[in-house]
Amino acid sequence: MSNIPIEKMTSMLEFAKLLGQQADFEEIMRLVIHRASSLVDVDLASIVMINPQTEHTIKTIMRDDGRMDEARYHIVQSSIVGWVHKNKMTFVSNNIANDSRFRKGLFKDRAVSSAMCAPLFSSGVDIGFLALLRIQNRDKFCDADASALEYFAALCAPFLDKAHKIKAYFESSVPDSVLLKKYESSGLLGKSQPFVDLLKATESAARCDVRVLLEGRSGTGKELIARAIHQNSERRDKPFVAVDCGAIPENLVESELFGHVKGAFTGATTDRKGLFEEANHGTIFIDEIENLPLPLQSKLLRVVQESEIRPVGSARTKKVNVRIIAASSNALRQVVDAGRFREDLFYRLYVYPIRVPTLVERREDIPMLANEFLRKFAAQQNKKATAFNRPMLHFLKTRTWTGNVRELENFVERLVTLAPETKEEISHELLPGEYAVEFKKQGGEGQRSKVPTSLKDELDAFEKTVLEQALLHNNWNQSKTARMLRISERTLRYKMERLQLRKPAERCQL
Numbered sequence: 001m002s003n004i005p006i007e008k009m010t011s012m013l014e015f016a017k018l019l020g021q022q023a024d025f026e027e028i029m030r031l032v033i034h035r036a037s038s039l040v041d042v043d044l045a046s047i048v049m050i051n052p053q054t055e056h057t058i059k060t061i062m063r064d065d066g067r068m069d070e071a072r073y074h075i076v077q078s079s080i081v082g083w084v085h086k087n088k089m090t091f092v093s094n095n096i097a098n099d100s101r102f103r104k105g106l107f108k109d110r111a112v113s114s115a116m117c118a119p120l121f122s123s124g125v126d127i128g129f130l131a132l133l134r135i136q137n138r139d140k141f142c143d144a145d146a147s148a149l150e151y152f153a154a155l156c157a158p159f160l161d162k163a164h165k166i167k168a169y170f171e172s173s174v175p176d177s178v179l180l181k182k183y184e185s186s187g188l189l190g191k192s193q194p195f196v197d198l199l200k201a202t203e204s205a206a207r208c209d210v211r212v213l214l215e216g217r218s219g220t221g222k223e224l225i226a227r228a229i230h231q232n233s234e235r236r237d238k239p240f241v242a243v244d245c246g247a248i249p250e251n252l253v254e255s256e257l258f259g260h261v262k263g264a265f266t267g268a269t270t271d272r273k274g275l276f277e278e279a280n281h282g283t284i285f286i287d288e289i290e291n292l293p294l295p296l297q298s299k300l301l302r303v304v305q306e307s308e309i310r311p312v313g314s315a316r317t318k319k320v321n322v323r324i325i326a327a328s329s330n331a332l333r334q335v336v337d338a339g340r341f342r343e344d345l346f347y348r349l350y351v352y353p354i355r356v357p358t359l360v361e362r363r364e365d366i367p368m369l370a371n372e373f374l375r376k377f378a379a380q381q382n383k384k385a386t387a388f389n390r391p392m393l394h395f396l397k398t399r400t401w402t403g404n405v406r407e408l409e410n411f412v413e414r415l416v417t418l419a420p421e422t423k424e425e426i427s428h429e430l431l432p433g434e435y436a437v438e439f440k441k442q443g444g445e446g447q448r449s450k451v452p453t454s455l456k457d458e459l460d461a462f463e464k465t466v467l468e469q470a471l472l473h474n475n476w477n478q479s480k481t482a483r484m485l486r487i488s489e490r491t492l493r494y495k496m497e498r499l500q501l502r503k504p505a506e507r508c509q510l
Helices: 006-019 025-040 070-087 143-169 176-184 193-207 222-231 250-258 294-306 332-337 343-349 363-380 390-398 404-418 433-442 455-473 478-485 489-498
Strands: 044-050 057-063 091-093 112-122 125-135 212-215 240-244 283-287 323-328 352-355
Touching (some): 006 025, 006 143, 006 343, 025 193, 025 352, 044 112, 070 091, 125 143, 193 352, 222 283, 222 323, 250 294, 294 343, 390 433
Parallel strands (some): 212 352, 240 283
Antiparallel strands (some): 091 112
């Protein structure tokens, strides 16, 4: 263990405690994948569970920031899993394409450069495998990476085995319909599969008193998720305190979080409690944590490790019992790699990761959300509007909402404000100038009766829309977009050129 950094070992021990509080097999699988991807910092990860009697695969989960083209990497995964199953030992390769353990040319045209795979043993029997892949132009795996994976696999195997056996006898998960109804009162609306998966993770996080890290674009509802976790936890009767690190001047962050004593600085005329002290015995939600200055990160690390704070200007510390739910609009692992966030703090916060999907990923939920916003704002403004007409609803559902749910909500509020007091149906005639232009480009009110100019033109328009939405979802990262659409980067670039699809000089930053 000596070659494994202490923060990684501490993170593994915390993770073991978390797994001990879980009984849902699917959720344990999800947590193991996320933690493995972060522990060794890889692009692609998969967990393969097998039936020890038949040796057939019974469950596979693959991950690549929430999406994975499983077919593209199936040969690599199945080959290394087969090798580990046969040899009963961990597999490591930093040049998978030319690895002599496999037939020459087997991995031709595969984007993977390095691979690791460790067996999952329980009671001396193979129950599965944990495979980690890095794509081209990434660092090589080192001895510490292999050791970390082996220890992590050994730690996780008993929990996976136990949860899977329990599932064989009991169906313990809450029905989707019950889950959706339960979280409506928290303002969480939807019915799409990504949204249901989010609620399942939220439900599981609420049952255990550990740190949570929410990662999702701006406007996706991370604070609502944090509040829902708190409201359904054992701390529900204690304070919930929210703070946005991006909205507080850097010189005031420490005082805001930890408080100060009288005379600590100019203007400090009295003692003042910080947000951590206000949240004592409850939950603190730290949004946009990637904006926390580096000097403050070390002080937050001390709070996490020692459960104590030191107000600005004070020589004494105070004990606090606070659950931390942190949130980031960017993948925090990437912020660590860029040198803007402490790795030891990252591992301390990355105990229960939950990825919050974008509105593009849960497009099916847009009509429900839009109608709920319409009901709310019509009541607030004493308007009679109760519905959107069909072309308007189509526009809402097909538009790319770069600001996610928050943008959709603000947009509906604006429409209600523009609507006449007695108008019952919101139609496209109310659209402000820039949106009216967008509406016409989509086909406008004549969508249903519109006569296509040619099949090629219609297909091109549809293909351009799909490509643009995928590029927006991946921040115009062509490599990730190609994987998401299951096409090569070369094909993607060709289509972008043919359809004159280019990244805008300026676009909304999420």
